[in-house]
Amino acid sequence: xxxxxxxxxxxxxxxxxxxxxxxxxxxxxxxxxxxxxxxxxxxxxxxxxxxxxxxxxxxxxxxxxxxxxxxxxxxxxxxxxxxxxxxxxxxxxxxxxxxxxxxxxxxxxxxxxxxxxxxxxxxxxxxxxxxxxxxxxxxxxxxxxxxxxxxxxxxxxxxxxxxxxxxxxxxxxxxxxxxxxxxxxxxxxxxxxxxxxxxxxxxxxxxxxxxxxxxxxxxxxxxxxxxxxxxxxxxxxxxxxxxxxxxxxxxxxxxxxxxxxxxxxxxxxxxxxxxxxxxxxxxxxxxxxxxxxxxxxxxxxxxxxxxxxxxxxxxxxxxxxxxxxxxxxxxxxxxxxxxxxxxxxxxxxxxxxxxxxxxxxxxxxxxxxxxxxxxxxxxxxxxxxxxxxxxxxxxxxxxxxxxxxxxxxxxxxxxxxxxxxxxxxxxxxxxxxxxxxxxxxxxxxxxxxxxxxxxxxxxxxxxxxxxxxxxxxxxxxxxxxxxxxxxxxxxxxxxxxxxxxxxxxxxxxxxxxxxxxxxxxxxxxxxxxxxxxxxxxxxxxxxxxxxxxxxxxxxxxxxxxxxxxxxxxxxxxxxxxxxxxxxxxxxxxxxxxxxxxxxxxxxxxxxxxxxxxxxxxxxxxxxxxxxxxxxxxxxxxxxxxxxxxxxxxxxxxxxxxxxxxxxxxxxxxxxxxxxxxxxxxxxxxxxxxxxxxxxxxxxxxxxxxxxxxxxxxxxxxxxxxx
Numbered sequence: 001x002x003x004x005x006x007x008x009x010x011x012x013x014x015x016x017x018x019x020x021x022x023x024x025x026x027x028x029x030x031x032x033x034x035x036x037x038x039x040x041x042x043x044x045x046x047x048x049x050x051x052x053x054x055x056x057x058x059x060x061x062x063x064x065x066x067x068x069x070x071x072x073x074x075x076x077x078x079x080x081x082x083x084x085x086x087x088x089x090x091x092x093x094x095x096x097x098x099x100x101x102x103x104x105x106x107x108x109x110x111x112x113x114x115x116x117x118x119x120x121x122x123x124x125x126x127x128x129x130x131x132x133x134x135x136x137x138x139x140x141x142x143x144x145x146x147x148x149x150x151x152x153x154x155x156x157x158x159x160x161x162x163x164x165x166x167x168x169x170x171x172x173x174x175x176x177x178x179x180x181x182x183x184x185x186x187x188x189x190x191x192x193x194x195x196x197x198x199x200x201x202x203x204x205x206x207x208x209x210x211x212x213x214x215x216x217x218x219x220x221x222x223x224x225x226x227x228x229x230x231x232x233x234x235x236x237x238x239x240x241x242x243x244x245x246x247x248x249x250x251x252x253x254x255x256x257x258x259x260x261x262x263x264x265x266x267x268x269x270x271x272x273x274x275x276x277x278x279x280x281x282x283x284x285x286x287x288x289x290x291x292x293x294x295x296x297x298x299x300x301x302x303x304x305x306x307x308x309x310x311x312x313x314x315x316x317x318x319x320x321x322x323x324x325x326x327x328x329x330x331x332x333x334x335x336x337x338x339x340x341x342x343x344x345x346x347x348x349x350x351x352x353x354x355x356x357x358x359x360x361x362x363x364x365x366x367x368x369x370x371x372x373x374x375x376x377x378x379x380x381x382x383x384x385x386x387x388x389x390x391x392x393x394x395x396x397x398x399x400x401x402x403x404x405x406x407x408x409x410x411x412x413x414x415x416x417x418x419x420x421x422x423x424x425x426x427x428x429x430x431x432x433x434x435x436x437x438x439x440x441x442x443x444x445x446x447x448x449x450x451x452x453x454x455x456x457x458x459x460x461x462x463x464x465x466x467x468x469x470x471x472x473x474x475x476x477x478x479x480x481x482x483x484x485x486x487x488x489x490x491x492x493x494x495x496x497x498x499x500x501x502x503x504x505x506x507x508x509x510x511x512x513x514x515x516x517x518x519x520x521x522x523x524x525x526x527x528x529x530x531x532x533x534x535x536x537x538x539x540x541x542x543x544x545x546x547x548x549x550x551x552x553x554x555x556x557x558x559x560x561x562x563x564x565x566x567x568x569x570x571x572x573x574x575x576x577x578x579x580x581x582x583x584x585x586x587x588x589x590x591x592x593x594x595x596x597x598x599x600x601x602x603x604x605x606x607x608x609x610x611x612x613x614x615x616x617x618x619x620x621x622x623x624x625x626x627x628x629x630x631x632x633x634x635x636x637x638x639x640x641x642x643x644x645x646x647x648x649x650x651x652x653x654x655x656x657x658x659x660x661x662x663x664x665x666x667x668x669x670x671x672x673x674x675x676x677x678x679x680x681x682x683x684x685x686x687x688x689x690x691x692x693x694x695x696x697x698x699x700x701x702x703x704x705x706x707x708x709x710x711x712x713x714x715x716x717x718x719x720x721x722x
Contacts (some may be wrong), residue, residue: 025038163183
């Protein structure tokens with residue numbers, strides 16, 4: 001996906017006019033709401049900032065500043081709770097002067113500031129405690145504002161027209177901000193206070209406080225996002241909101257749990273699991289992992305499908321929710337304005353004002369060449385994992401429509417390959433996962449003309465045909481199964497002939513509209529391993545090639561080799577490192593028996609996690625070579641958290657362990673399992689298969705892994721295949 005764009009010279013571009021005041025905000029998300037705060041817990045309205053409180057791609061709060069006697073408190077510490085639910089900020093007063101004297105010496109008053117998102121509101125509590133020897137008098141001031149900016153506007157896309165911002169007002173002891181949108185929908189933000197402030201005027205609340213030594217006072221308020229068509233949030237004190245939130249968290253506990261011999265690995269896994277919890281949103285069709293905060297806090301087809309596949313062994317319910325939603329939004333007619341065609345699976349859906357008024361084409365947009373194929377791949381994988389025949393039967397018409405799209409609209413010229421060419425006048429030019437405008441090109445740097453057949457997309461098409469055949473067999477459609485298996489083998493043979501490059505020692509990036517190979521060294525070739533379309537005789541060479549210094553930085557496989565003319569380690573897709581990309585390559589290497597190479601990628605991702613806050617791998621980072629004693633270089637506008645980056649750890653582990661499921665036979669297989677040197681043992685608890693549960697401990701040996709079953713419920717069979 002590309003960052004929310006501005007259109008320049010007929011292409012989408014991410015506007016970056018200067019460095020943000022704070023490089024990495026602190027993010028919270030629950031359901032449709034997300035928030036980005038600075039380390040003080042403030043939302044400071046600097047130019048170009050992405051800080052704010054958002055829902056459905058609209059910023060409902062653009063300013064929230066806490067001051068003591070007009071001064072910004074001194075920062076002590078900021079943490080996000082392990083489960084990603086609460087932001088806690090510790091502050092202290094600076095020297096507060098009255099005339100020529102210091103009335104309150106710095107460090108006299110401690111502030112503990114907590115924030116929590118719940119049910120359409122942001123709940124905040126501030127506890128002030130006097131640790132000085134003298135009574136103190138001070139004024140705590142809160143300034144609020146709401147610009148109701150569209151997320152695309154926040155990222156730099158100019159507006160043709162804005163709606164009407166209403167004058168802030170005080171209404172029944174609350175601050176109210178309003179906006180009447182161009183689309184005719186009203187929006188409002190309301191700030192309610194638990195205990196009346198000393199002064200309240202539009203956009204401003206003041207508390208005049210007097211604290212004796214050792215005394216404390218607690219203040220709290222609730223910021224309601226009054227969204228069109230949504231229920232008004234219930235009034236809750238902060239502690240009541242926190243208790244309600246924790247009750248919901250406890251109700252969700254009980255899924256598969258991983259622990260290991262390495263506390264730092266456990267930290268990475270815990271953060272990844274928490275990020276998935278944070279990003280997963282309950283939709284009427286089931287849980288769906290929204291892609292990332294802040295730019296992609298919505299449903300993305302490709303991202304949801306890959307995230308669900310990474311986590312399928314741990315969280316099969318996520319795959320079911322993703323498949324159900326994407327089936328419900330599958331295109332049924334051709335619409336060039338949204339790149340929709342019958343059977344095609346959604347690229348993204350947005351509810352913002354600019355999307356609904358078509359200032360941007362992404363209200364319901366279908367410009368992905370691969371999501372439709374990945375939908376079928378996940379549907380088959382979910383069948384293997386769950387043996388849910390009723391759900392497979394319900395999905396079957398959607399699988400058939402997806403395969404029909406691949407055969408007709410996907411293969412535009414009838415040559416057997418799936419290609420893309422933009423139909424929309426303002427949609428995405430590149431429609432694979434590397435969807436920057438300049439990501440597909442020839443060795444001399446020339447842009448590849450459409451229609452374009454990407455390397456990895458042919459792999460997905462191969463896997464989709466085999467997956468559709470597997471579903472057809474389960475649903476007593478033997479002729480359809482035989483046809484798709486034959487098509488898959490024909491595609492595989494043709495792929496070897498047209499895409500393999502002896503010069504590169506890899507599959508080429510793509511075929512252009514003239515069927516000329518884009519002979520560029522890229523990570524895309526690793527996806528061919530993941531999908532199973534690669535020839536076995538090429539696997540060892542691909543594995544060695546991906547670990548050569550031009551592609552492997554030491555922190556992971558770059559999207560593009562450093563010897564290519566468009567290589568830029570600071571670019572979005574032409575030399576950066578993406579955790580999800582590396583996870584797919586890692587799984588592919590393990591699939592073809594290249595265990596050492598797979599373990600190298602898992603190790604590089606683990607090492608990278610040690611250098612990011614909370615061990616949270618971001619959407620991407622820069623592709624500079626690893627330097628001794630230094631960490632990876634951050635990418636300035638990467639989403640963090642990001643769903644498929646959070647899922648990368650679980651996908652890599654599943655690949656290295658060779659995990660395979662056959663729920664119809666209650667079987668779990670570990671095919672040639674391996675663990676890296678930094679994991680002596682790995683405990684898997686409450687792994688559910690076909691209504692049963694199993695706990696196991698995996699013990700690393702030099703070239704193998706031992707499996708000890710510690711608990712079993714039901715008739716689950718666990719085997720190791722070497």
